[in-house]
Amino acid sequence: MADYRNLQKISVGKISCRKDDKMGAKIVKHSEIEAVIQSVQNYKEKVKEVLNKKEELKNIKPLLGGMGVYEQREKGTFMLRVRIPAGVCEVKWLRSIYEIGKEVGVRRFHLTSRQDIQYHGLTLAQTIEVKEALLKEGLVTKGGGGNSPRNIACSPLSGVDSKDIFDVTPYALASCDFIMKIIDSFHLPRKFKIAFASSKEDTSNTTVTDLGFMAMEEDGHKYFKVFVGGGLGRNPKPGIVFEEKLELQEILYVIQGLKELFEDYGDYENRNKARIRYIVERLGEEAFKAKLHDYIDKVKARGINEPIINEITYNKKGAHLSINNERLVSQKQEGLYGVYVHPFGGYLSVEELGRIVEMAEAVEDVKIRLTMDQGFYMLNLNGEEAERILAKTETLGLTDIMSKLVACTGANTCQIGLAASEELAGSIKKRFDKVPKEVQVWLPAIHISGCQSSCSAHQIAVLGFCGSKKRINDEIKTVFTLSINGSKGQAGAKLGEVVGDLLMEDIPEFLEKLAIGLKKGEIELEKEVLKKQFGPKIM
Template structure:
């Protein structure tokens, strides 16, 4: 692994990659626990997939922006370490599959040569910061949110207090009140606003999808931009301390706020303010590296051979741009999948004729900004040659789907197979819907909603169904009536019926036929609300009957073999580490990190490493006594109740008073040094107690 030291200029990144390589070696030599190793690799974008012995690698692309050099680098890495295929996610990441675990450090090192990272693309961390793909060019935006999304990404990357939370944390930025960043379904959502000439955001908090979708609350109607980072830091600190850690299904921020209420949550955030170093963080939007179109002296000739197809494509795939003389081109990417050959040609095309930049969208497509209007015919021909000139960008025919049973451990039924079939149904049988953007169709392979099915107008969720003879067939839950209403408001879809998967096309036909015949021009969300759930249930109900299935019903879409329900262990949430000695060792590691940060005068990080060391050491001793824990706050209280109040351990103070010094002091050099010493003192105390207990037991 020495080559990383010479090829990577950033010492922090170099250390990260070497650490991953070392941990892989320890894991292979049975020197590190599998659960502990899983937590570490997930935070570095390395995710187990359905097929044994290979990994999915998630490449983190903040707000979906990638330049030509970066796209070529990603393509080269996929060719060398994967299968030459790329997948756009619904969080604007790129995923590649079938990667050998032992080669992941090399892969990461190659990506970092062009400032592309895997860090915190998975795991219990702040995930990719998403944003409207039209940021910076949106004719309705008050200002470009890109610099602010970028600043949030950089501030929280590798930040100690959001590395080992109880669950993942998702953040979005919306360019305008259209809320194309979908703020209402995020842990934190920011919608651009201007008040009295000041740039700021409407802030939404504690939204989420999954099996129990929750609409986000309004945290602030307007928050100045220099307060978004300190506010988010306070929220993350509280989530880290009070969030559930035992029950994965209840560990998201939405459950914490449901339990304690938004008002109490805000009080806890306010109590963290002393620990936050910067009360305001000015974001230098003026010096941000904005996209700039290249200078084009000669417009290439372009002959259109199919004028009708060209005009249809223009009507659905050209996005007006606020910069005079330019448009953006939306490229529909079927299921978010494309090859590295196409990626390279796209990189060359935008480098020579646009702004050397591509944006990946939340609907698994890509957007090319800064195309001169005179170049539209030329771009159409170039994209058509790549198979990328299909009409219907962000329209009803543009169906979103997660990978489902193709590669995901959690997939129950095929989402990609049914998505392809449904797109065919719309294109062939309902061509008049091609230009309709009031119908959004999304599909997920399981209840976790990576395909965002429960916020769609028409959604499908992978499931299974049992026949009266106890045979199992792939199925789809049909959901209706969801939608984005704008400015932080949205509706989650109702579950209407569950049908065998092979009846999905018939269900869609019935829904579209009814809408076409009876809606009278109103949008689908309004139409569904007027008619109500029972109306749709009644004309779909007969499709639920599983007593008369044919042999074909037992074969899922895109498959040739009889369906077998196989659900693995999901890794999106990371893991809980319960090994006592491992927790003690982690505490020692965190104290060493605290000392290192203190020497480098990064006092907030030093203090938080010491805090984590204290919590881990306390948890270790509680687990040694078979005392269950489920949050940092409960660990602190339980340690006092069991060890301090009973005088089993003498600290000369309570553990809560010792650890909650973090709330009482600003992150100064003096407090950083003292707090690290306190953590070391506490670790020695609990290790001694543990050693004595083991000696007595023998």
């Protein structure tokens, strides 16, 4: 393997930058990084070879994945994933994504469970057109999939949440800049996921990812608690604690050190055992941590500049609002609010995204943050603006239990999906449209994945469903495995306990009866209680 270690004095602030007056931060223009520009040109050349019948599509699939493009279940259609750094989406980016989609006639947009935005239903030729148009608007797709460092996740309310320990957004953005500057130096056996959490609620899943930084504070001193080697999917593992107290300015040392360890010790032969958690398993926790410390020390000896951290300020004059709405969030800044919008399944039509763009453009200094649950917040709103946005998004933003339902695209769209999770979500919505609000509130959040990949993070959900096929009475049926009481937080993640399988068609009724039983105090979320209560329905 080539040596990619001669990265002398990397500074995330020295790449082509611009001053964003509203955000109060210098942000690297990822679209002006030479490796990113060249990657789009390479993509164009290779895809044209396929279109001209000089190459087979299957031979360039690794290239497609690394550039955020995947073929969908419907032959000849493709999904394209746009990186939104740390889920911080500028309004002008949203306008560009919308206009480009409208121009090519995209079927729909999808807000992902990793704070990205996807185009669905593109032709292969259109993926070239969209990539080139996005690049001109400052947006990139490189690293959107494949064996790449994926979009860095960040708590969506970081900076405005009263539960914040401190705002981790600037650290997440600085890390995004660092990753993108050296994006061409990554030669990994599998994907590499990084996350930052601003509070003990861990709304970015830092405790169950490859590398997680959780905000901590003691006696006025701020630092990060660092988790490594976590991950969902096949053989899921909670992250192990690598550092209890990491100094804030040392995040890039850890990122670069783990990158190099992953490149050296990752399994390039067996894709199913290539993630970082398998290195931890193979070496043992203590040996792995010692090895990672060695790599970090070597990075420090070579030298990497500390990240340039630009604090984000909220100086807008507030105005109080005296209404109650479950989609309304009071910011810690006096008189300022956020409005949450959770479209069904994370999907938005072209017309719906256009309406959202117009709403955002009509608000002074609005800030848009994508979530890990297929929704978004419009933040930095005064009372009058918040009330207006609530009214205008009423038909877009789901409420009650549906606002807490996360479902991957499933087998109807995804080529590796085994079950139609989107269809199941629709059946649940149809049934619960008739269930009283006072019953719905008793159900915890529901996460549905169409296979073991756990794109909805069902394995750490209080109520998780994982789709598969099962032979029942000589007939192949779609079933979903129920798991319960998963969790995440400052102390670490806990995987949900598997209860059993339910037929897909039985799940809406099961959930309604569960909600009623929880309300009456007749049912508890315990494995044996559920199996006894629902009998043969849970196999």
